[in-house]
Each structure stands twice: as C-alpha cells, then as structure tokens.
Amino acid sequence: MSYQALYRVWRPQTFEDLVGQDMITKTLKNALATKQTTHAYLFAGPRGTGKTSCAKLFAKALNCPNQVNGDPCNECEICRAITAGRLNDVIEIDAASNNGVEEIRDIRDKVKYAPTQADYKVYIIDEVHMLSTSAFNALLKTLEEPPANVVFILATTDPHKIPATIISRTQRFDFKRITSGAILGRMEYILEQKQLEYDEKALTVIARAAEGGMRDALSILDQVLSFGENKVTLDNALLVTGSVTRENLIRYLSQVQNHETVAGLQTIHEILDEGKDARRLLEDLINCCRDLLLYRQAPEMLEQAGSVMIDDEFKAMAEKSNPETLYRYIDTLNEQQENMRYSMHQSVYLEVLTVKLSKIDGRDSEAGVQTRQASPETLDELNDLQRQVGELKDQLQKLLSSKDRVFSSEKTPKPARKPVQHYEIKIDVAGIYRILGSATKEDKARFLDCRDDILSSLSISTRAMFKMCEVEAAGPEGVILSFHNEFICGRIINEERVHDEFENSVSRIYGAAGKIVYVPKNRWLNIRQEYIKQMRSGTIPKDLMEIPSEQAKEPEDDIVQKAEDIFGRDLIEIKED
Known part of the structure; x- marks a missing residue:
C-alpha cells in the first residue's frame, strides 16, 4: 500500500479526536444522541480546522446502527464504508469544480430517491461559497424543503459570500482556529502512537508555523519526518518552516534595545545567509515581542499554554524590556511587514527596520503610545497646541528671569501676537x-x-x-x-x-x-x-x-x-x- 499523508491517516474517527472544537462536538453529539438533528448544517471557519472531518463524522454517526452517545462505532459495515469513501448514500461534492447550476439540478433530481444502504442520504458540499448565483437559487428550494431522509452539510472558509437566504435555512457552526497547545498535544499523541523520537521544542515551532490549522501542522510534521529520517529535531523544524531560533530572536531584540545598530545589522544578514525567509523572520519577531509582553503582564498564561519556550534567557529579556517599547516594536514590525509584502528587495526593508528599532527610546514610549492612540485628524491640532504651549513657556520664563524690570505708571507694551489669519469673503x-x-x-x-x-x-x-x-x-x-x-x-x-x-x-x-x-x-x-x-x-x-x-x-x-x-x-x- 502506498504511503498516505499524516493528516489523512489520522483524520478524526470520533468526536473526541476532533481537537479544539469542544462546543461544536458537544452540540452535535447531543443532537445525535437525542435524535434532534436537522436537515441542513453550515460549517464555517479557517482552513484545516476540521470542517470536512466533522461533516464525515456526523454522516457516519447519523447512519451508524450501533451509535453510542452520539459517537459512531467505526466497526459496522456502514462506518467502514463511509471511512473508505465508498458508501453511495454519503455524497461529497467539491463546489469549486462543480459550481454550475446543472450539478445542483442533478442533486435536486436525485434527493427524491431513498437511500440504498444507510438510513439517511448525506450531501457534503465543500467550499460551497464557490457556487454560482444560479446554482444557489437552484439549491434554495431543495434546502428549504428536502425529503425527510436527506441531510445537507455545507462547508466553507468564506461564509460572507453565501447568500443570507441559504444561511437562514441552516444551523451554522463557526469553527475557530486551533490553539498552539492543542496542536502540540495532538502531534505528541500521533508521534507516540507511531513510536517516533521527537524534540518538544521542534513541535512548538511547527505548532506556531501552522497558524491554527491542524492539517497544516500535520503536513509540516510530515515534511520534517521525511527530512530527518523519522526524527523530529529542532534544527530540522526550523529549516522546513523557515523559522528563526529563539536565541537569534532574543539576541537581535537585545541588540536593537541597546541601540547597537551595527550588531543588529550583522545578525540580520547572518539569519538571511542561513536561508531564512524574510517574512517569516518578521512574523517570528512579532510573536517574540508578544510573548515578552504577555510574560511581563501575565506569566502564568504562557506557562499554562505550554506553546512558548520559557528559559532563563527569555526571562532575563522579559525583565529588562519596557512594555511601552515592546508596543512600539510591534507597531514598527507590522508597518514594515505591510511595506515589504510586494517588494523584491526584502533585505533592504530589514536593514531599514533595524535602524528604526535601534532609534526607539524607551523613555519617550509613553508619549508615543498617546500619539498612536490619537486619531489622524487631531494630530495637527495636538502639534499646534504643543507649539503654542512651548511659546507661552518661553515667554513666561523671559518675564520671570528679567531682574531689571521697573514698574511704572507707563503702560507696559504687550508682546507682539501672531496675527490672526483673515479670509476674504466674497458673496455671490x-x-x-x-x-x-x-x-x-x-x-x-x-x-x-x-x-x-x-x-x-x-x-x-x-x-x-x-x-x-x-x-x-x-x-x-x-x-x-x-x-x-x-x-x-x-x-x-x-x-x-x-x-x-x-x-x-x-x-x-x-x-x-x-x-x-x-x-x-x-x-x-x-x-x-x-x-x-x-x-x-x-x-x-x-x-x-x-x-x-x-x-x-x-x-x-x-x-x-x-x-x-x-x-x-x-x-x-x-x-x-
């Protein structure tokens, strides 16, 4: 048998295996156990968060004759056929390539026929937002009044593209991004079942790079296993993901914090010479500043999550970092990330970024935060007020420091005022x-x-x-x-x-x-x-x-x-x- 990707082999077979979607799994299990299922569901959320897996699980549990508390038995013929994808009563359709009105009319004509083996005929329409307007209109009537033994499950990453008339006829479940800690735990479980060696720091790097998608995490883990001959090491994980070591990130931030511009530029070039991706470097720097900031405010939160490597070097960096300075670092990094999105000269942007970060002084961070919070329309007014206050202070200082002032009955000449601007008004x-x-x-x-x-x-x-x-x-x-x-x-x-x-x-x-x-x-x-x-x-x-x-x-x-x-x-x- 040919090799299968990890995300296919370890696709959830029970609701307990569906990681990070506890509210959704509990609701669906209770509906199945009490036989209060409806005719149409909408699963919406980012890629790789379990929408299609949950849809197949639901179809399996709905038709399983040996269902226990909402979970399928995975032993009967119906469960095995659905797992293998050969049950004719569970139809999975990719709306990206079957988005025409003819395909939906074909579904509309076939839903009237009873299922052949299972109790329910289940249509799983993936990426349903790709359907055309006419296809949505053809689906609408069927979705509103389907036969009693038909269930529709619509999955999408862009629910805002689906007509409101379709959404209102479904039960909607919003899948959220999976936390790094949950992804980390799932990868540890899989590697232990496969009896493979792994470095926990490497899994942390992979969980961060997955950005909340379990499928992405398992795909990266597959690459790391192939690259490292079934061993998951930190160096291999960093090479595959293009991430930067925590030591290099801490060293770079320490250099710019100490205004060591030349040393910071050398570190940037060393990281790029290792073949690291510039965009990934910026992402890692933002995450590192976020971790430092959270550790200063709520260290127990990071320790409980378990998705951040907290060592002595990290703790020392967090203690000497000013929160206001970290705010400004994150703002500057975000700005530079946006600037270099379509640039071919990414190293230039990183060099400019290093100079900018080195010039940030923690002493004026508080003023910077206040300025950042002010709306753009009021910045001119704030600057004008600051200038006027400065002029008044200078005038007051001159008056107080003049020792030879003589009071007399003569009228003291008033200081010259800035002439008020007058506008010529012509009335038509x-x-x-x-x-x-x-x-x-x-x-x-x-x-x-x-x-x-x-x-x-x-x-x-x-x-x-x-x-x-x-x-x-x-x-x-x-x-x-x-x-x-x-x-x-x-x-x-x-x-x-x-x-x-x-x-x-x-x-x-x-x-x-x-x-x-x-x-x-x-x-x-x-x-x-x-x-x-x-x-x-x-x-x-x-x-x-x-x-x-x-x-x-x-x-x-x-x-x-x-x-x-x-x-x-x-x-x-x-x-x-």
Missing part, C-alpha cells in the same frame, strides 16, 4: 437670488433629512465646521448655507479641500444640488431683506429669476406668499410703504 448675491427664485420648502426639508448622513461621511475637522451651519434655502438651482462664525465661513469658501469634500459628499447622498453658497449669518439677513424688498418692488433682474417674465410682477399677496414659502411665516415682516 446673483447666485443667491437665482437659488431663492426656485427654492421650495420640499427641497429644503429633503436636504435637512440628508444632513446627518452627509456630516457623518466627512472627516472630523470638516464635520466640526459644517455642524455650525444652517440651511436657509434649497431648490433646483442650489443650496444656501449660513454660518454664525464668519471666520469658519471664510475658511470654507477659501479652502478648496474643505468645500470640495463637502460638495462631493452632498453629490453622493443628496444628489445634484446645483450651486452651494456659503454666507455669514449677518450678511445673509441683509441679503434676504433686500431680496424681499426687490421682489415686492419688482426690480429683480429677469436673468436672476427662474420664473417667467410675465409673472415677475405678481400681486402683492402672491409675493408675500412666495416669501413665506421660502423663509417661513415667522421670518417675514410686512411693512406698508
């Missing part, structure tokens, strides 16, 4: 008149309804400025916004970035708004009064009015009514000539 009166000529209460109400959505889509600084505005009028020609603060209004008018951001948001949410006019509140009141006056006298130029020329001189009552429609009855005051 003609544009305002055009907007008022076509403005309606309905358009104004619709704009007010969209206002909160528009503001929420803006950056923090821009949102703060536009929260101060009032909507005066709106219509097909545009919108008029007034501001009590003249400085804010001038800034919006003169800074292209600010009004472009607002107008783009208005266009997306409100729709085509025409021209948006920004005007200080005090000037708006004057313009509004002048507009009403010209309307009553009929002196508004025809090209500024949207209404036909024959309606330009309306009766006085109609003019008053139009003004009330635009501004509201409370804001209109009628004076007789």
Whole structure:
C-alpha cells in the first residue's frame, strides 16, 4: 500500500479526536444522541480546522446502527464504508469544480430517491461559497424543503459570500482556529502512537508555523519526518518552516534595545545567509515581542499554554524590556511587514527596520503610545497646541528671569501676537437670488433629512465646521448655507479641500444640488431683506429669476406668499410703504 499523508491517516474517527472544537462536538453529539438533528448544517471557519472531518463524522454517526452517545462505532459495515469513501448514500461534492447550476439540478433530481444502504442520504458540499448565483437559487428550494431522509452539510472558509437566504435555512457552526497547545498535544499523541523520537521544542515551532490549522501542522510534521529520517529535531523544524531560533530572536531584540545598530545589522544578514525567509523572520519577531509582553503582564498564561519556550534567557529579556517599547516594536514590525509584502528587495526593508528599532527610546514610549492612540485628524491640532504651549513657556520664563524690570505708571507694551489669519469673503448675491427664485420648502426639508448622513461621511475637522451651519434655502438651482462664525465661513469658501469634500459628499447622498453658497449669518439677513424688498418692488433682474417674465410682477399677496414659502411665516415682516 502506498504511503498516505499524516493528516489523512489520522483524520478524526470520533468526536473526541476532533481537537479544539469542544462546543461544536458537544452540540452535535447531543443532537445525535437525542435524535434532534436537522436537515441542513453550515460549517464555517479557517482552513484545516476540521470542517470536512466533522461533516464525515456526523454522516457516519447519523447512519451508524450501533451509535453510542452520539459517537459512531467505526466497526459496522456502514462506518467502514463511509471511512473508505465508498458508501453511495454519503455524497461529497467539491463546489469549486462543480459550481454550475446543472450539478445542483442533478442533486435536486436525485434527493427524491431513498437511500440504498444507510438510513439517511448525506450531501457534503465543500467550499460551497464557490457556487454560482444560479446554482444557489437552484439549491434554495431543495434546502428549504428536502425529503425527510436527506441531510445537507455545507462547508466553507468564506461564509460572507453565501447568500443570507441559504444561511437562514441552516444551523451554522463557526469553527475557530486551533490553539498552539492543542496542536502540540495532538502531534505528541500521533508521534507516540507511531513510536517516533521527537524534540518538544521542534513541535512548538511547527505548532506556531501552522497558524491554527491542524492539517497544516500535520503536513509540516510530515515534511520534517521525511527530512530527518523519522526524527523530529529542532534544527530540522526550523529549516522546513523557515523559522528563526529563539536565541537569534532574543539576541537581535537585545541588540536593537541597546541601540547597537551595527550588531543588529550583522545578525540580520547572518539569519538571511542561513536561508531564512524574510517574512517569516518578521512574523517570528512579532510573536517574540508578544510573548515578552504577555510574560511581563501575565506569566502564568504562557506557562499554562505550554506553546512558548520559557528559559532563563527569555526571562532575563522579559525583565529588562519596557512594555511601552515592546508596543512600539510591534507597531514598527507590522508597518514594515505591510511595506515589504510586494517588494523584491526584502533585505533592504530589514536593514531599514533595524535602524528604526535601534532609534526607539524607551523613555519617550509613553508619549508615543498617546500619539498612536490619537486619531489622524487631531494630530495637527495636538502639534499646534504643543507649539503654542512651548511659546507661552518661553515667554513666561523671559518675564520671570528679567531682574531689571521697573514698574511704572507707563503702560507696559504687550508682546507682539501672531496675527490672526483673515479670509476674504466674497458673496455671490446673483447666485443667491437665482437659488431663492426656485427654492421650495420640499427641497429644503429633503436636504435637512440628508444632513446627518452627509456630516457623518466627512472627516472630523470638516464635520466640526459644517455642524455650525444652517440651511436657509434649497431648490433646483442650489443650496444656501449660513454660518454664525464668519471666520469658519471664510475658511470654507477659501479652502478648496474643505468645500470640495463637502460638495462631493452632498453629490453622493443628496444628489445634484446645483450651486452651494456659503454666507455669514449677518450678511445673509441683509441679503434676504433686500431680496424681499426687490421682489415686492419688482426690480429683480429677469436673468436672476427662474420664473417667467410675465409673472415677475405678481400681486402683492402672491409675493408675500412666495416669501413665506421660502423663509417661513415667522421670518417675514410686512411693512406698508
């Protein structure tokens, strides 16, 4: 018989063998034991966490005549046939290669036939998110009302790609990543059953490299066994996974922590010369900083997990490491990991990283954390405030240190202040008149309804400025916004970035708004009064009015009514000539 991979030989045959998914196995076993199974299940989670194995286990236990407390006996003909994959009533379909509507229609036609050997016909559809839209639609009706002796088990790594109508008709189980400790224990069990020699440190390296996937861990273990002639050693595990020894990681972090840039660069080149992967090196450095940080805060957590090698060198490094410095190391490593993702010159990024880490000083880490937590929009304001505080401190120090100060009745000259920036405000009166000529209460109400959505889509600084505005009028020609603060209004008018951001948001949410006019509140009141006056006298130029020329001189009552429609009855005051 040809050699089989470890993950195939040691596929779980009972729910107890399914590692790291205790909640799921307990729920399914209880459902089987009490015969409260349903017609459709959805198993979602990362790769290698046991979704397909659990589906086959469930199909086996569901059809096993000698089931005990939800577990199959694995001795009867049904169990052996399902394990060997030759039972016709358990159909496993790969949706990645059978994703068309024809395949699903074939399933729909065959579910009506009773099972031939087992009690239930079980369809296991792996990577179900790969089905086409038409295939999902064909599956929907069958999934909603299947025959009594048919069970569907859908497995996927991307549940967000599955239509909600499919998910709502299934019982969903979310498989989580398996912890390094659980993977470590499973590998130890397998090697002991095979009576093979192993180094526990090597298994720890493999468990870390698997990143929560049991299948990945067993595949790496298979490679290490082949490379080391059925012996699992630390050196072989490091070579196969491309990982770096804990000693080299601690040595490198100690060098950058002591600001020994040259020594750190030499260590980086030594590691790369050994053939280590640059991305794996960054991942190992991040994990090492995480372990040091956790050991300082909760050492019992790492000791209980058993997935970290804690020796005297590690403990000494943890004691002398500043938590704030480790925070900044992790941030810098993450940033560099993102930068070098698509780069062909990875060694250059590692050299730059070494210089950056060597420049980090633990004394200013606390300030760095506070700066990191601040939102990007407030960084400029924080820097400006810090500059102003510094200037005030300098001025106060000069006043206190001047010993020859003479008090007299003369007025002490005030220190020169930084001139306040003033913005030139040009009001487009003609544009305002055009907007008022076509403005309606309905358009104004619709704009007010969209206002909160528009503001929420803006950056923090821009949102703060536009929260101060009032909507005066709106219509097909545009919108008029007034501001009590003249400085804010001038800034919006003169800074292209600010009004472009607002107008783009208005266009997306409100729709085509025409021209948006920004005007200080005090000037708006004057313009509004002048507009009403010209309307009553009929002196508004025809090209500024949207209404036909024959309606330009309306009766006085109609003019008053139009003004009330635009501004509201409370804001209109009628004076007789």
